[in-house]
């Protein structure tokens with residue numbers, strides 16, 4: 268029996284891209300995978316037409332649903348979406364579809380063959396990155412070096428907007444992940460690796476979208492504070508190991 272998979276798209280004020288991206292993803296999934304699937308649009312805090320486009324899309328397509336939280340934070344939205352489903356596998360991708368969708372079958376294969384988590388990587392051998400500014404590239408490389416220096420981890424790209432795991436892993440891992448915002452991804456991977464979960468790095472084809480919700484300076488500062496919190500405060504052990 269093929270595993271049921273949720274593709275969560277976190278969105279904040281994405282009225283311009285949302286419809287096209289969901290339609291592109293729908294068409295891709297219909298032809299590329301055999302698993303039963305759902306797209307979950309996870310919005311928190313949008314103040315533009317995003318909520319009404321989400322509602323329209325979920326009325327038009329049986330495979331699309333949406334959820335809305337009032338408090339912002341991408342990690343918060345992903346947590347809610349991943350814990351509120353009965354799908355076997357949960358994942359997310361950014362609405363700009365910067366990660367080429369050819370990573371989807373690789374991700375499913377990894378999870379179906381026993382990995383706990385599959386992560387897109389722009390920094391490993393085999394990955395290709397288009398249109399990324401030198402500034403973003405340098406910040407990304409420096410950040411991932413810093414993580415490696417502090418935690419001696421093996422995963423190569425903490426922040427790629429493409430990740431997936433089994434729901435059982437999400438249920439046991441997420442209570443140990445405190446951040447509700449951009450550091451959520453990094454914290455999740457550090458806690459997972461230190462608890463010996465099997466992480467599959469997948470090299471992706473990434474086409475950068477310069478339209479970004481990230482405030483670089485404040486986000487970088489919060490990331491560094493998050494890393495120090497884990498380094499000094501320690502990494503929690505999963506209460507209910509997978």
Ligand SMILES: Nc1nc2c(ncn2[C@@H]2O[C@H](COP(=O)(O)OP(=O)(O)O)[C@@H](O)[C@H]2O)c(=O)[nH]1
Pocket residue numbers: 276277278279280281309310311312339340341344360361362363365428476478479480481
């Ligand atoms: N639900 C939710 N999604 C968010 C929030 N902030 C950003 N996003 C989404 O996260 C994804 C990545 O954002 P983006 O601006 O492309 O990040 P970048 O590619 O790193 O510059 C997009 O789908 C955004 O709409 C938030 O507070 N809540």
Ligand SMILES: [Mg+2]
Pocket residue numbers: 361363365476478479
């Ligand atoms: Mg983006």
